[in-house]
Amino acid sequence: MRKTFLITGIAIALILLLNPGFLKAKSSVINHAEFAGLSLPDESMDQQEKDLGIGPVKSVVLGPLNSKMAGEGKVIYTNQCIMCHDIDQNKLGPALKNVTKTRTPEYIMNILLNPVQMQKENATVKALLAKYNNLPMPDPALNQAKARSVLEYLRSLVK
């Protein structure tokens, strides 16, 4: 009984003694570039900085501007978006002229396809909601092809 007590005591003392060194060693490993290679891709800084939004679109590959798609997107924008989104000025919703510079294409398509969940769970959209009088953008009910055309139109607005 006394022996167990002693061993436990020594073990605790050892852990306490070694722990600061152990923690230090660990943090220096974290600082090493090679550690980044071990971390999961979505934990890397790149992924955190690139807000892809939440929804079905995980990756968009952009080519040169497709003016046919941009034309189709413009029709949708004029019918369904312009009442809230001016191109140059904030209205009921933010101006969208430079949105393709400030947001990723994935985020833009996801907010068009899945606005309700993004309003609840995406930090950027939650902040926008607060800024725009808690007006939740209604689901425009677009399919992916149409959302992609709208994205192309938004790309065409950037001068």
Ligand code: HEC
């Ligand atoms: C009833 C008004 C309304 C309509 C209609 C509307 N939106 Fe919105 N939109 C908003 C508001 C308000 C926000 C800010 C986020 C929120 O409150 O949900 C927003 C946010 C956005 C954002 C994100 C902007 C950013 O800086 O992150 C994009 C992109 C967008 N809307 C595009 C569109 C497009 C394209 C359409 C048409 C298919 C559309 N919206 C229709 C009101 C609207």
